[in-house]
Amino acid sequence: MRLPCPICGERDRREFTYSGAAVALERPGAEAGSEAWDDYLHNRDNPAGVTRDLWYHEQGCAAWIVMTRNTATHEVLGAALASEARRAGSTS
Amino acid sequence: MVDLKTKTPCAGLVPVRVGPLSLVEDAPGHMTALAPYLGQDAALSEALKAAHGMAAPGVGRMSGKRGARALWFGQRMILLMGPAPDAGLAEFAALSDQSDGWAVLHLEGRGAGDVLAHMTPLDLRPTQFKRGHSARSECAHMPASITRLGDEAFQIMVFRSMAATLVHELKTAMGRVVALQ
Known part of the structure; x- marks a missing residue:
């Protein structure tokens, strides 16, 4: 499996560490209520299809990356730096 | 006062020479x-x-x-x-x-790229990874910095604590590559 790093280009999967759904970037406010926090901390979808998750390019440039990929076809549809995805205010 | 002696990360480990390949330490200062x-x-x-x-x-x-x-x-x-x-x-x-933190090695000679191909998933083909290109990647499962210095010459860097392991791995791979030449 090859993954595209926005900085380094296409690299081997071995260089990356998987870190779960990109929902981790959408931290609710302190007053958001227990339901929002429950979703943020515990509840995850398990889509057969397009999903967005966080990868850390640990053995490479050390960037956090939001990867868009298809769990059914193993297609990788896109990659963006988590810092920029977050600054843009949209990770979904 | 105690007179401390400077010891480079690969002191006693290199040079390693196998056929046309040589592995030496660089002391970049x-x-x-x-x-x-x-x-x-x-x-x-x-x-x-x-x-x-x-x-x-x-x-x-x-x-x-x-x-x-x-x-x-x-x-x-x-x-x-x-x-x-x-x-x-x-x-x-x-x-x-970072002066004392990294071991800096130079691998040179015919087949140097083949040796590295045993150890890193990087695409090292000369058309993709040219002289002056540098990458952070893994080398024998260690975090490394790999740079092409010439057609058959590379600089490989790992944390100082991993110097002995890297030299061991490189030496093994050098032997395998030379055996097939």
Whole structure:
């Protein structure tokens, strides 16, 4: 499996560490209520299809990356730096 | 006062010579990580040029020449190798001394690329990874910095604590490659 790093280009999967759904970037406010926090901390979808998750390019440039990929076809549809995805205010 | 002796990371481990391949240690002198402050990348590059004679390297590149080099070293990170860093650089970047932290090895000779192909998932084909190209990747499962210095010459860097393991792995791979030549 090859993954595209926005900085380094296409690299081997071995260089990356998987870190779960990109929902981790959408931290609710302190007053958001227990339901929002429950979703943020515990509840995850398990889509057969397009999903967005966080990868850390640990053995490479050390960037956090939001990867868009298809769990059914193993297609990788896109990659963006988590810092920029977050600054843009949209990770979904 | 105790007189401490300097010991390089690969002292006693190299040189290793197998057929046409040689593995030697490079003692680059000072090594300093430069992490540019937000928006200061261009200013840092100018300061580097003025103080040490090389612009900041682009992503995946090395700039400068033997004795004074700047290596792309990861996301928003440059490694200055050779000279002690000019104090003026601190205006544009966070500086941290890495001098004793990294083992720096040079692998050279016919088949050097084949040796590395045993150990790293990088695409090292000469059309993809040219002289002056540099990458952070893994080398025999260790975090490494790999740079092409010539057609059959590479610089390989790992943390000092992993020097013996890297030399061992390289020596083994060198033997395998030479056996097939």
